[in-house]
Amino acid sequence: MSWKVTVRHGSQVKREKFETLAEALDEARAQVDAVRREGGLPEISAFRDYAPDQRVHARIEISGPGLIRSREGGLDVTGDGSVVAYKGAIRKEPLGATSLDDAFARLREGLDG
Numbered sequence: 548m549s550w551k552v553t554v555r556h557g558s559q560v561k562r563e564k565f566e567t568l569a570e571a572l573d574e575a576r577a578q579v580d581a582v583r584r585e586g587g588l589p590e591i592s593a594f595r596d597y598a599p600d601q602r603v604h605a606r607i608e609i610s611g612p613g614l615i616r617s618r619e620g621g622l623d624v625t626g627d628g629s630v631v632a633y634k635g636a637i638r639k640e641p642l643g644a645t646s647l648d649d650a651f652a653r654l655r656e657g658l659d660g
Contacts, residue, residue, distance in 0.1 A: 549612055554578050556605040568611070568658060572651060575607045579624055579647070588626030599626030610636070611658060620657050622650060634658070 550571035554561045556578075565571040582605040591597050604624045611618025620634040620642075632650035633639040634657040642657060644650035 551610045552578070553608040553610070554605065555608070556582060568609075568655065571609050572655060575609060575622060575654075576651060578605070578607050579622060579630060582624045583628050587628055600629060602626035608636070609654070609658060618658055620654055622654065632657075 549564045549566060550568055552563050552565065552571050552574045563574060565574060585604075588599050588602050588604055590599060591602070602625060604626050606621060606623050608619070608621035619636040620632070623631040623633070625631065630644070630647050630650045632642040632644045632654045634642060634654070642650070642653040644653050
């Protein structure tokens with residue numbers, strides 16, 4: 548059984564495999580912390596204005612073993628440093644987390660079930 552963590556940050560894509568969900572979540576947390584330490588993103592204008600909280604700074608995706616679609620989800624780190632947890636890969640279902648710890652707890656529940 549292995550879990551894959553994919554980090555999309557700017558033009559870079561990094562993938563690693565882990566034996567357990569706990570190890571994959573630990574790596575995801577380390578990646579979130581690293582992105583947040585870089586600081587936020589500025590507001591930009593392109594057809595309309597995009598505030599930092601509307602921009603994705605990095606996306607950390609976790610997928611479980613096999614082809615079970617219910618074992619896919621991840622975290623978007625936005626330009627203001629907030630984190631949005633979601634379940635799914637194609638159709639992302641926001642998990643409504645209120646804090647970083649809550650985001651990881653809800654993501655764990657979504658992937659573990």
